[in-house]
Amino acid sequence: MVSSNLSPDGGQCEFCSEFAAGTANSFAARYGDQLHDRTILDDGQFRIMPSLGQIVPGYLLVVPTRHYCAFADMSVEELTTAEALKTHLSGQLRSAYGDCLFFEHGARTSESGGCGISHAHLHAVPFPKEKDPAKKITQAFAFEEISSLVELKRIQPERSYLYYEAVRGKRYVLYPPFIPSQYIRRLLAEALGTKEWDWRQCGKEERFLTTLARTSQLLAAAPR
Numbered sequence: 001m002v003s004s005n006l007s008p009d010g011g012q013c014e015f016c017s018e019f020a021a022g023t024a025n026s027f028a029a030r031y032g033d034q035l036h037d038r039t040i041l042d043d044g045q046f047r048i049m050p051s052l053g054q055i056v057p058g059y060l061l062v063v064p065t066r067h068y069c070a071f072a073d074m075s076v077e078e079l080t081t082a083e084a085l086k087t088h089l090s091g092q093l094r095s096a097y098g099d100c101l102f103f104e105h106g107a108r109t110s111e112s113g114g115c116g117i118s119h120a121h122l123h124a125v126p127f128p129k130e131k132d133p134a135k136k137i138t139q140a141f142a143f144e145e146i147s148s149l150v151e152l153k154r155i156q157p158e159r160s161y162l163y164y165e166a167v168r169g170k171r172y173v174l175y176p177p178f179i180p181s182q183y184i185r186r187l188l189a190e191a192l193g194t195k196e197w198d199w200r201q202c203g204k205e206e207r208f209l210t211t212l213a214r215t216s217q218l219l220a221a222a223p224r
Contacts, residue, residue, distance in 0.1 A: 012024055013067060013117070013118055013119045014026055014027075014117045014119065015063055015067075015117065015119040015121070016067055016119060019047070019065065021036070021037075026052055026199075026200070027052065030052065030202075030203060030204055031204065031208075034204075035212075038050055038212055040060070040212070040215050040216050040219055041219045042065075043081075043085065044065065045064065045065055045066075045078060045081055045082075046062055046063065046064055046065065046081070046082060046085055047062075047063050047065060048060055048061070048062055048063075048085075048089060048124075048215075048219065049061055049063065050208055050211040050212050050215065051123065051199065052199045052202055052205075052208065053185070053196070053197070053198065053199025053200075053201075053202040053205075054202075054205055054207040054208050054211055055125070055185060055188055055189055055192070055194070055196065055197065056097075056125060056126050056127065056188075056192070057097065057126065057207055057210065057211055057214075058093055058096065058097040058100075058125075058126040058211055058214070058215065059123070059124070059125050059126065059211065060089070060093070060123075060124040060125075060211070060215060061121045061122065061123060061124070062082065062085060062086065062089065062121065062122040062124060063119065063120070063121045063122075064078065064082075064119075064120055067118075067119055068119070068120045069106075069107070069108045069118055069119075069120060070104070070106035070107065070108050070120050070152075070160075070161070071104055071106065071120050071122060071149060071152055071163070072106055072108070072152040072153065072155045072161065073108070073120070074120075076150055076153060079148075079149045079150045079152065079153065080150055082122070082149050083148055083149045083150060086102065086122070086124070086149065088222070088224055089124055089219075090102075090124070091222075092215075092218050092219055092222050093124060093126055093215075095218075096214065096215075096218050097126035098126055098128070099126065099127060099128065099129050099167045099168055100124055100125055100126045100127060100167065101125050101127045101132060101134075101164070101165055101166060101167045102122060102123060102124055102125070102163075102164075102165040103122070103123050103125075103162070103163060103164045103165065103184045104120070104121070104122045104123065104162070104163040105162060105179050105183070105184070106120075106152075106155075106160055106161040106162065106163060107160050107179050108158050108159065108160045109158060109160060122163075123184070123185075125188065127167055127188065128167070129167040129168060131191040131192060132166050132167040132169070132191075133184075133187040133188065133190075133191050134164065134166035134167075134169060134170075134172075136187065137162075137164055137172070137174065137184075137187065138172060138174070140174075140176070141162070141174040141175060141176045142174065142175050143172045143173060143174040143175070144172070144173050145170055145171060145172060145173075146171050146172070146173055147171065148171075149163075151173075152173065155173065159175070160175075160176075160179060161173050161174065161175055162174040162175075162176055162179060162183075162184075164184070182197060182198060182199070185197045185198075185199070
């Protein structure tokens with residue numbers, strides 16, 4: 001199901017605006033005078049790009065070009081492509097930054113919370129295994145284990161969820177009744193001893209520019 005490309009407040013979706021080279025988005029507001037694009041890799045279906053608010057160096061997002069509220073709304077074919085892309089990305093991130101984890105706030109309705117961006121995006125975050133908050137997350141909410149992004153299709157339509165892939169560990173689909181804004185980012189920042197979890201509060205970041213440059217070279221040189 002392709003959903004409306006409007007944000008919860010009725011404005012145009014952040015990512016749809018950005019992909020159309022618009023100016024009504026957070027990336028353009030911060031870097032529009034310096035960069036015209038932050039895309040590292042574009043395969044026609046998905047874009048990989050550095051996250052605003054780099055909690056750690058190498059923090060990337062995997063974003064479908066088409067507007068979906070959540071990865072679970074995509075087709076099996078698209079999720080199969082996303083799984084292969086994620087596997088490739090994971091290997092490259094580990095070669096440059098070490099272990100990493102993945103997560104998605106699958107907020108499919110405005111009442112279920114989330115970060116306020118209605119366009120699906122998977123977070124890829126280099127992270128030390130010993131600080132992974134997976135145990136805390138799975139103790140907080142009901143969950144089931146899955147083995148592939150394709151299995152997100154089992155989730156009932158319009159049911160919100162939280163996807164979490166632990167560092168070199170299991171994959172979980174969790175069902176919190178409400179997903180607080182940037183919930184996982186808060187936990188990751190807490191585990192690292194920093195309070196800088198809110199991407200909306202960040203300005204221009206040297207770490208963002210460094211990640212953009214380094215991962216652009218990394219993925220451009222890597223065979224697929």
